[in-house]
Amino acid sequence: MSDSAPASTGFPPLAPVIPVSMLNRLARERLESAFPLCWVAGEVSNLSRAPSGHVYFSLKDAAAQVRCVIFRSRAQLLGWRLENGQHIEARVLVTLYEARGDFQLNVEAARRAGVGNLYEEFLRLKERLEREGLFASAGKRALPAFPRRVGIVTSPQAAALRDVLSTLGRRAPQVSIVLYPTPVQGDGAAAQIAATIRRAGERGECDLLIVCRGGGSIEDLWAFNDEAVARAIRACPLPVICGVGHETDFTIADLAADQRAPTPTAAAELAAPEQAALCRRLGVTRATLLRSIGQSLDQRGQQVDWLARRLQHPAQALAVQRESLRNLQRRLGAGLLQASAQARSGMASLGRRLLLSRPDPARHANRLAGLTPRLRGAWHEARQSRSADLARLRDGLAHLNPRAVLARGYSVVADDQGRVVRDSTALEPRQRFAVLFHRGRVDATVVSVFEEDDTVLALSAIASPASPE
Structure with a gap:
């Protein structure tokens, strides 16, 4: 290893x-x-x-x-x-x-x-009202652009009221405020909030309504998670802004309101536009309007100057029309003269063409008289030439006529089918045949056939009665 x-x-x-x-x-x-x-x-x-x-x-x-x-x-x-x-x-x-x-x-x-149970109850109520359509955006109303009076539903001791009042006083001092006091926390607060909202809607003295309170725990804000409050908000004839709690808080009232604000201060800002911003907009709009009016006046003045330059005295207009009429008369006279001259020239041209095209009987008769002898001579000459040709052809045809050959002593042998026999081997014993002469005919039957190499074919036959031809 x-x-x-x-x-x-x-x-x-x-x-x-x-x-x-x-x-x-x-x-x-x-x-x-x-x-x-x-x-x-x-x-x-x-x-x-x-x-x-x-x-x-x-x-x-x-x-x-x-x-x-x-x-x-x-x-x-x-x-x-x-x-x-x-x-x-x-x-x-x-x-x-x-x-x-x-x-x-x-x-x-x-x-x-314990908040978990409250939150589950909140979710169940939210889901039920949402299925019912209480939170549908189709039924929500737009806030008025320039409200004159704003109603506030909250507790007089709430810090949220001070925030809303200070915000509206700073931003929109022109808006008057109506307070609808109600408890916003504790037992029975939800029923009182709903009743206050209904009372504000029945009085109808405001352009919109703010429902608000400050932040707190879910228990503190539970009065705004009540079904009666949500239904009162939806039934209110006035547009409703809900500003409950802080930005992270969310209640059933927020969902039912026409507009949800994250805080009471934000609700006040949504309720009325800022006066300073309106004044600035008004100033900008006024300057724009003045500028537009000035431009329009300048354009109209320029248009008046242009129209004034185009404006003429009636006598001057009549003089212009008379001069135009005289020009038209001169043009009409010259046109008529020119048209007449053109028409006369055309007529003369047509007359010349007519004279050239008219027939001359005497001239044609003389020409016809001169052509007649020539036609007769040509016809006689042609007839003589055709007669000579015909005679020559007749003579040539006579030389080729088979009967002329038969007249010199010859004859023609034909079998029973009418075919000319040129060889003795074409016939057989007992076969019928015919012999044609210059005059007449012989019907025969072959007895025997002989062949010779250099002489005429010899037939042994039995003749039948001759038949003229």
């Missing part, structure tokens, strides 16, 4: 060794993937606030506790102050703090214990 080879110990190979940081990271990843976001209930203890803005505490119950952290970005959105001893419900991510290996919960949101 080589010295460099490792010695065998007899034990199975070990798993790979990993550092603590990798172990904690793997454990954190397993925890976060195994546990989705969930709600955990417990009592707050050991709470501390770091200078960074993060909040550290423990959630505990009778049997166990767990470390929790709310990072600064989430803590700013709570809307209420977290303290030891509070019972809360937290929406958490189960994780592991890798640097120390501590099991902890990262809190994404938190609410006071």
